[in-house]
Amino acid sequence: MAYDPNNIFAKIIRGEAPCFKVYEDDHTLAFMDIMPQVEGHTLVIPKEGAESIFDLSPDGAAAMIKTTKKIAAAVQEVTKAPGILLAQLNGAAAGQTVFHIHVHVMPRYHGIDLKIHAAAKADFEKLKALGAKIAAAVK
Numbered sequence: 001m002a003y004d005p006n007n008i009f010a011k012i013i014r015g016e017a018p019c020f021k022v023y024e025d026d027h028t029l030a031f032m033d034i035m036p037q038v039e040g041h042t043l044v045i046p047k048e049g050a051e052s053i054f055d056l057s058p059d060g061a062a063a064m065i066k067t068t069k070k071i072a073a074a075v076q077e078v079t080k081a082p083g084i085l086l087a088q089l090n091g092a093a094a095g096q097t098v099f100h101i102h103v104h105v106m107p108r109y110h111g112i113d114l115k116i117h118a119a120a121k122a123d124f125e126k127l128k129a130l131g132a133k134i135a136a137a138v139k
């Protein structure tokens with residue numbers, strides 16, 4: 001499948017759609033997932049237009065993981081979660097629903113299951129406040 005430049009994350013990168021941004025640099029962007037599977041669920045994307053790991057350049061992949069490391073630390077600092085799950089889905093069969101590559105950063109706790117993937121929208125005021133705390137914790 002060819003990369004669709006009108007997917008929602010491409011629109012967020014271009015500033016044509018809103019997001020609760022937590023971090024941005026020349027090559028990557030991180031923002032709150034609006035249908036979080038757990039409180040603190042954050043997404044990291046490269047700005048390069050790539051659908052999945054298969055068409056992302058090595059430099060794009062390096063930038064994505066570098067930012068993921070920063071965001072994982074900030075999410076853990078804010079949520080105090082004992083575990084942080086990183087997930088990256090390639091292809092609809094793997095569960096991918098937005099076809100611009102991204103890494104999910106999700107706090108995990110013993111005995112607490114994740115909510116269903118991309119199912120229910122969060123309270124946007126709470127998401128904004130949490131996003132601001134995570135943004136302030138990025139080093």
Ligand code: AMP
Pocket residue numbers: 008019032033034035036043088089095096097098099117118119
């Ligand atoms: P995936 O299924 O791995 O492609 O995940 C896509 C993720 O993007 C899901 O967790 C959705 O909740 C999330 N999502 C979809 N639209 C938006 C949006 N406009 N802003 C933030 N997150 C979104």
